[in-house]
Amino acid sequence: VTRDNMDKMKNGCIVCNMGHSNTEIDVLSLKTADLTWEKVRSQVDHIIWPSGKRMVLLAEGRRVNLSCSSVPSFVVSITAATQALALIELFNAPAGRYKADVYLMPKLMDEFVSSLHLASFEAHLTELSDEQAKYMGLSKAGPFKPNYYRY
Numbered sequence: 001v002t003r004d005n006m007d008k009m010k011n012g013c014i015v016c017n018m019g020h021s022n023t024e025i026d027v028l029s030l031k032t033a034d035l036t037w038e039k040v041r042s043q044v045d046h047i048i049w050p051s052g053k054r055m056v057l058l059a060e061g062r063r064v065n066l067s068c069s070s071v072p073s074f075v076v077s078i079t080a081a082t083q084a085l086a087l088i089e090l091f092n093a094p095a096g097r098y099k100a101d102v103y104l105m106p107k108l109m110d111e112f113v114s115s116l117h118l119a120s121f122e123a124h125l126t127e128l129s130d131e132q133a134k135y136m137g138l139s140k141a142g143p144f145k146p147n148y149y150r151y
Helices: 003-007 072-092 109-115 132-135
Strands: 013-015 036-041 044-048 055-058
Touching: 072 109
Parallel strands: 013 055
Antiparallel strands: 036 044, 044 055
């Protein structure tokens, strides 16, 4: 969304970013001497044009699904790590491995991402004993959930 787009918007419009990056609204173009910023409350600003027109800008143009939600940053970290690994897999996969479709993440990948975040809880994993692995019908290396289990 460019400054030209925002100049044409109606008084009282609400502008927020629900996209994939923090660059989809040209916020820098709003930080000029001709516009006044008025903080309404946390994550909510009025941008006031010389004509008196007001635009409500949420989260200073950052993604509202992250900035204004109640989702803890820890959950966001897990989600971002999982998405990054999935993108690396797609980039490195041989041509034809994946069709344009929806795929479930492999449990091993999901468990790897989880293991990366254990230190946040001061948690440590121990290796399953042979007896434990046999009892649960799992490999000692994982995945640690049975096939019928869905994350």
